[in-house]
Amino acid sequence: MSSESKPPQTGEGEEETMNPLMRIRERARRAKAHIVLPEGTDPRVLKAARSIRSDDMVQITLLGDRDEVTKAAADAHLSLNKIDIIDPHAAENFDSFVAALRTREPERFPTDDDARRQMAHVLWYGAMMVRQGLADGMVGGAVHTTADVLRASIRVVGLAPGIKTVSGYFLMVVPRYRDTIDKVFVYADSGVVPDPTAEQLADIAISSAEKYQMLTGDTPKVALLSFSTKGSATHPMLEKIPEALSLVHRRQPELICDGELQIDAAIVPEVAKSKDPGGVVSGDANVLIFPDLNSGNIAYKITERLAGAKAIGPLLSGLDKPVNDLSRGCKAEDIVNAVAVAAVTSRPNLA
Numbered sequence: 001m002s003s004e005s006k007p008p009q010t011g012e013g014e015e016e017t018m019n020p021l022m023r024i025r026e027r028a029r030r031a032k033a034h035i036v037l038p039e040g041t042d043p044r045v046l047k048a049a050r051s052i053r054s055d056d057m058v059q060i061t062l063l064g065d066r067d068e069v070t071k072a073a074a075d076a077h078l079s080l081n082k083i084d085i086i087d088p089h090a091a092e093n094f095d096s097f098v099a100a101l102r103t104r105e106p107e108r109f110p111t112d113d114d115a116r117r118q119m120a121h122v123l124w125y126g127a128m129m130v131r132q133g134l135a136d137g138m139v140g141g142a143v144h145t146t147a148d149v150l151r152a153s154i155r156v157v158g159l160a161p162g163i164k165t166v167s168g169y170f171l172m173v174v175p176r177y178r179d180t181i182d183k184v185f186v187y188a189d190s191g192v193v194p195d196p197t198a199e200q201l202a203d204i205a206i207s208s209a210e211k212y213q214m215l216t217g218d219t220p221k222v223a224l225l226s227f228s229t230k231g232s233a234t235h236p237m238l239e240k241i242p243e244a245l246s247l248v249h250r251r252q253p254e255l256i257c258d259g260e261l262q263i264d265a266a267i268v269p270e271v272a273k274s275k276d277p278g279g280v281v282s283g284d285a286n287v288l289i290f291p292d293l294n295s296g297n298i299a300y301k302i303t304e305r306l307a308g309a310k311a312i313g314p315l316l317s318g319l320d321k322p323v324n325d326l327s328r329g330c331k332a333e334d335i336v337n338a339v340a341v342a343a344v345t346s347r348p349n350l351a
Contacts (some may be wrong), residue, residue, distance in 0.1 A: 019173070019182050020171075020173050020182050020184050020216070021173065021310065021312070021337060021340075024215060024337075024340045024341060024344055025055070025057060025336075025337075025340045027340075027343075027344045027351035028057050028058055028339070028340040028341075028343035028344050028351065029055075029056065029057050029058075030350060030351050031058070031136075031343045031344055031346065031347040031348075031350045031351040032058070032059075032347075032350065033058045033059070033136040033137065033342070033343035033346050033347055034058065034059040034060075034061065034134075034135045034136050035058050035059070035060060035061075035135060035136060035137050035138065035139060035339050035342050035343060035346075036060075036061045036062075036063065036126040036129050036130065036135040036137075036138045036139075037049060037060060037061070037062050037063070037126075037138075037139055037140070037335075037339075038063040038064075038122035038123050038125070038126035038138065038140045039063075039064070039122065039140055039142050039143045039144070040062030040063050040064035040068075040069040040072075040085060040122070041064050041065075041068050041069055041072040042072075042142050042143055043072060043075075043076045044142055044330065044331060044332045044335060045062070045142055045332075045335060046062075046069075046072060046073050046076055046078050047076065047078060047332035048332040048333075048335035048336045048339065049062060049083050050078045050079060050080075050083070051332065051336055052336055052339055053081070053082045053083055057336075057339070057340065057343070058339060058340075058343045059084075060083050060084070060339075061083075061084040061085070061086055061129070061135060062080075062083060062084070062085050062086070063085075063086055063087075063088060063122040063125060063126055064085070064087065064122060065087050065089075066085050066087050066090075069085050070085075086125075088119065088120050088121075088122060088125035089120055091125070093132075093134075094116075094119065094125075097119050097125065097128045097132070098112060098115045098116050098119050099115075100128060100131070100132065101115045101118065101119055101124070101128065101156070102115045104155070104156065105155060108155075121152070122140075123138075123140055123144055123148055123149060123151075123152040124152045124155075124156060126138045126140065126152075127152045127153055127155075127156035127157050127323065128156050130156075130157055130321050130322075130323065131156050131157050131158070131321070136321070136322070136342070136343065136346035136347065137321060137322035137323060137324070137339075137342035137343065137345070137346045138153075138157075138322075138323045138324075138342070139323070139324045139326065139335060139338045139339050139342055140323070140324075140325070140326065141314075141324075141325040141326035141327065141328065141330075142326045142328060142330055142335065143328065144328075145328070146168075146191065146192070146314070146325050149316075149323065149325045150166060150192070150316075150325075153166070153316065153319055153323040154166055154319070157319050157320055157321050157323055158319070158320045159318060159319060159320060160207065160318055160319060160320050161320070162206075162251070163203050163206070163207055163318045164199070164200075164203055165193065165196070165199075165200045165203035165204060165207075165318050166192060166316060166317070166318040166319060167188055167189040167191075167192050167193055167196075167200075167203070167204040167207065167208070167316070167317055167318055168188065168189055168190055168191025168192040168193075168313065168314040168315065168316060168317075168325065169186050169187060169188035169189065169190060169191070169208050169211060169313060169314070169315050169316075169317055170186070170187045170188075170190050170191070170300045170311050170312065170313035170314060170315065171184065171185075171186060171215060171311075171312040171313060171315065171341065172184070172185045172186070172187055172300060172303055172304075172309050172310070172311055172312075173309060173310040173312070174303065174307050174309045175307070175308050175309065175310075177267075177307075184212075184215075184216055184218075184286065185286050185287070185288055186208050186209075186211060186212045186220075186286065186287045186288065187288050187290070187296060187299060187300045187303075188204050188205075188208040188287070188288070188289055188290070188296065188317070189204050189289075189290065189293060189296050190290065190293070190296035190297050190299070190300045190313070190314065191293070191296075191297070191313065191314035191325070192293070192314075192316075193293060194292065194293045194294075195292050195293070196240075196291075196292065197240060198240040198241075198243035198244040198247060199244075199247060201224065201240060201241070201244035201289060201291070202244045202247035202248045202251065203318060204289055204317075204318075205222050205224065205244065205248050205255075205257060205287070205289045206248060206251065206252055206255065207317040207318045208220075208222070208287050208289065208317055209222050209255055209257070209287050210317070211315070211317050211345060212286060212287050214344060214345050214348040215341060215344060215345065216286075218286070219256065220255070220256065220286060220287045221256045221257075221281050221284055221285050221286050221287065222248070222255065222256060222257035222258070222281070222285065222287040222289060223257075223258060223259060223261045223263075223266035223267075223281050223285035223287070223288055223289065224241050224244055224245055224257070224258070224259025224260055224261065224289050224291075225259070225260070225261060225262070225263055225266060225288055225289060225290050225291060225295070226238055226241050226259065226260035226261065226262065226291055227262065228260050228262065229260065229261050229262045229265045229275045229276055230260065230261075230275075230276055230279075231260075232262075232275070237291070238260060238291075240291070241259050241260040241291060242259065242260065244259070245257060245258065245259045245260075256280055256281065257280075257281075258276070258279050258280050258281045259289075261276060261279070261281065261285070262275065263288070265279070265283065266281060266283065266285040266288065267283060267284070267285050267288075268283050269282060269283035269284060270283070271283060300313075312334075312337045312338070312341065313325075313338075314326075314327065315338065315341055321346065322341075322342040322343075322345045322346045323342070324338040324339075324341060324342050325338075326338060
């Protein structure tokens with residue numbers, strides 16, 4: 001089979017035997033999404049784009065100066081066949097994007113020149129492609145900082161209905177946990193909000209649960225984590241957790257969510273029976289919400305290093321349409337995974 005040939009279709013039985021990452025990639029193919037990669041001259045981005053198109057996973061558009069993108073691909077010995085390239089400065093819809101930005105942020109961009117300078121930035125142009133429905137999602141951050149990605153995404157794509165907080169989550173695939181091979185968890189917030197308020201914790205819990213359901217098809221069971229289980233300890237820093245739980249129950253009463261829970265009470269049924277008898281999570285949590293960025297970031301890295309887990313992320317939740325961030329130390333495979341996640345979450349009913 002040539003590198004451009006479409007892979008054979010996978011039946012449901014075969015898909016069930018795949019690991020979680022392969023299932024997400026297979027669902028991304030079915031979604032037939034269009035994802036924009038704004039950092040089109042980076043060799044890792046180019047390698048990922050080539051891999052994605054060779055597997056016929058999603059449609060890809062690269063952003064950047066056409067000559068520079070072409071040269072970077074040639075230097076990396078990569079074909080750009082079936083990959084679109086857009087130079088924001090020369091794009092036919094540049095002026096309409098400028099007008100849309102001024103309409104969306106009139107105080108921030110009071111003149112056309114102000115908006116033109118901003119829209120010439122690849123992250124902002126890519127975000128506007130998503131906003132205007134010309135792409136289903138964007139993946140960036142291989143070159144730019146998380147703050148750069150967030151700024152463009154929040155200002156242009158905007159927040160999801162009912163959500164006021166953009167947060168970062170990791171999809172964690174633990175190779176063996178208890179009786180489960182490749183157990184999937186969501187860890188949040190592990191990348192964006194340093195010290196979330198009760199309201200922000202509620203947003204993070206709700207949007208993270210939604211991402212878990214979209215990506216796995218399973219029922220999310222959310223644990224608001226702490227060093228205390230249901231009042232076993234008292235401290236001012238714990239007060240926001242039961243308040244966040246109350247907000248979650250008020251906003252989404254059908255969501256399985258409990259707290260505050262220590263990690264063993266959240267994910268070990270035997271411990272839950274003694275520490276939290278009658279709790280709704282019952283030691284079977286799969287969406288773990290950390291009280292602050294310190295604990296969330298430390299936890300995902302400990303899980304990755306000590307348990308040999310696969311960490312997919314940082315991914316973003318809380319936006320109106322999918323945008324995923326990348327670590328600047330990412331590999332091409334990480335970009336492929338982030339694109340697959342963006343594709344599935346952009347069209348969950350088709351994936």
